[in-house]
Amino acid sequence: MIGTWNLVRLALRRDRIILPVWIIAIVGITLSTATALEELYPVGQARQQLSLTANTNPAFLAMLGPLRDAHTLGGLLAWRWGLLAALAAGVMSMLLVTRHTRAEEEAGRLELIGSTVVGRHAPLAAAVLTAFGANVLIGGLIVALLLGKGLPAEGAIAFASSITVTGWAFTAVSAFTAQLSENSRTANSMAGAVVAGTYLVRAAGDSAGDSGPTWLTWLSPLGWAEQVHAFAGDRYWVFALPLALVVVLLTTSAVIVTKRDVGLGLLPTRLGSARGAPSLRSPFGLAWRLQRGSLIGWTAGLFLLGVVYGSIAQAVGDMVNDNPLMKKVISAIGGSGGLIDIYLATIFGMIGMISSIYLVQATLRLRSEETSFRAEPLLATPVSRPAWVASHFLFAIVGGALVLGAAGLGVGLTHGLREGDVGGILPRMLGAALAQLPAAWVVAGIALVLFGLFPQLTGVTWGVLGACLVLTMFGPVMKLPQLLMDLSPFTHLPKLPGATWTAEPLLWLVGAALVLVAAGFAGFRRRDLTT
Numbered sequence: 131m132i133g134t135w136n137l138v139r140l141a142l143r144r145d146r147i148i149l150p151v152w153i154i155a156i157v158g159i160t161l162s163t164a165t166a167l168e169e170l171y172p173v174g175q176a177r178q179q180l181s182l183t184a185n186t187n188p189a190f191l192a193m194l195g196p197l198r199d200a201h202t203l204g205g206l207l208a209w210r211w212g213l214l215a216a217l218a219a220g221v222m223s224m225l226l227v228t229r230h231t232r233a234e235e236e237a238g239r240l241e242l243i244g245s246t247v248v249g250r251h252a253p254l255a256a257a258v259l260t261a262f263g264a265n266v267l268i269g270g271l272i273v274a275l276l277l278g279k280g281l282p283a284e285g286a287i288a289f290a291s292s293i294t295v296t297g298w299a300f301t302a303v304s305a306f307t308a309q310l311s312e313n314s315r316t317a318n319s320m321a322g323a324v325v326a327g328t329y330l331v332r333a334a335g336d337s338a339g340d341s342g343p344t345w346l347t348w349l350s351p352l353g354w355a356e357q358v359h360a361f362a363g364d365r366y367w368v369f370a371l372p373l374a375l376v377v378v379l380l381t382t383s384a385v386i387v388t389k390r391d392v393g394l395g396l397l398p399t400r401l402g403s404a405r406g407a408p409s410l411r412s413p414f415g416l417a418w419r420l421q422r423g424s425l426i427g428w429t430a431g432l433f434l435l436g437v438v439y440g441s442i443a444q445a446v447g448d449m450v451n452d453n454p455l456m457k458k459v460i461s462a463i464g465g466s467g468g469l470i471d472i473y474l475a476t477i478f479g480m481i482g483m484i485s486s487i488y489l490v491q492a493t494l495r496l497r498s499e500e501t502s503f504r505a506e507p508l509l510a511t512p513v514s515r516p517a518w519v520a521s522h523f524l525f526a527i528v529g530g531a532l533v534l535g536a537a538g539l540g541v542g543l544t545h546g547l548r549e550g551d552v553g554g555i556l557p558r559m560l561g562a563a564l565a566q567l568p569a570a571w572v573v574a575g576i577a578l579v580l581f582g583l584f585p586q587l588t589g590v591t592w593g594v595l596g597a598c599l600v601l602t603m604f605g606p607v608m609k610l611p612q613l614l615m616d617l618s619p620f621t622h623l624p625k626l627p628g629a630t631w632t633a634e635p636l637l638w639l640v641g642a643a644l645v646l647v648a649a650g651f652a653g654f655r656r657r658d659l660t661t
Contacts, residue, residue: 137256204361219297265297436540471628482566538563575646582653
């Protein structure tokens with residue numbers, strides 16, 4: 131364990147931008163959600179109607195779980211945000227651990243560090259401690275915020291602890307998957323599959339009904355977080371399950387670390403073809419080989435997300451109609467169509483920002499290739515710098531359209547089938563989804579500008595995306611100044627499908643994206659590599 135604390139300091143230094151973004155986002159959304167629920171559901175009939183709708187609609191149960199106590203603000207918060215906050219903490223922990231373990235081995239830096247006075251267990255321990263500390267900080271801040279809103283201390287601690295301990299559980303999962311493969315992307319994919327699988331298993335258990343396999347919820351760490359019953363009984367004994375999982379997986383990972391060679395995984399690496407495919411003769415073919423897995427995964431994921439949101443559109447419309455205050459607040463968000471269209475407009479706004487994560491990932495793959503010293507040999511061939519940049523940035527431009535189109539297709543098919551009008555609803559949903567694309571292009575353009583001009587600051591792009599999320603989704607609820615909310619490109623998009631379509635803001639956003647992209651290309655042509 132020698133050198134563990136020095137490696138913790140190094141991890142905090144490297145994550146000084148992205149880690150605070152995660153923490154502020156999770157804690158900030160918790161506060162804004164509590165504030166919004168307080169206004170949307172005052173004590174009385176509105177909460178009773180919400181409880182009836184939430185606990186009888188299978189789509190709501192699958193997405194958020196059961197609403198156990200609609201009479202208190204804490205109970206509403208635990209239902210509306212508890213599961214999603216635990217999921218966000220799990221994803222943060224997964225990415226954090228892989229970044230500081232398997233990714234470091236793959237890049238060869240861990241072998242260099244290991245040649246100094248550093249114990250064999252120190253890198254894994256440092257990554258785990260960093261993730262544990264981030265989750266503890268999130269939990270502590272949430273407890274302080276909820277106590278400040280007058281919620282009972284016991285429920286606040288149970289709610290925050292369910293988020294923290296779930297983050298610990300997925301920290302252990304990621305520590306284990308990092309030992310299996312010698313590729314960081316494969317390790318992240320395996321851990322991500324576990325996260326997605328636990329969400330789906332829990333969803334199946336929650337939506338099964340009294341006569342179905344509700345026991346499936348107990349097979350999922352996310353289900354354990356839900357079974358704590360924060361603000362509705364506070365069952366602390368449930369924490370024994372994720373803590374036991376943490377002990378088993380971390381112990382197993384620590385043993386595997388001492389049994390394998392540095393840089394290798396427990397699973398054997400599949401040998402590739404002795405000859406490269408003809409498609410790899412161009413930079414675009416190589417970029418497709420590197421980016422295709424991410425593009426296919428994001429396309430499938432957002433299609434499924436669209437299916438979920440499309441399936442509950444009608445139920446949300448009925449619930450809103452029964453709550454005059456909620457009807458007023460949702461109408462204030464934007465849009466001039468029916469309440470279901472306004473709900474869908476809000477959903478598409480959120481999907482647009484989620485899709486921006488993919489666009490940023492596709493763009494920043496350029497920086498990853500550069501810092502891994504794979505770009506320099508490629509650019510030593512007749513491949514030009516603009517061609518290499520364009521080969522990857524194409525996936526941000528065209529891939530973003532595919533991802534958003536998949537989400538629109540999912541919403542349009544499910545909502546259209548429920549309404550019996552697929553031919554009329556599907557084109558409207560596709561148009562509403564693709565209307566988010568210019569704003570997502572602006573975010574990708576910012577990532578390309580930072581890559582081309584200030585490559586050391588490419589991580590700032592995630593902070594920009596987080597700020598866009600807060601300003602667009604929670605600005606109206608938090609009553610922020612309009613001038614401040616206008617800093618987000620997503621604020622300027624028409625609220626489709628409910629609002630009247632106007633091309634002017636979309637053209638302005640496309641123009642801004644073109645300027646940013648041109649600046650990024652020009653900057654990269656003039657700077658040195660790996661600077």
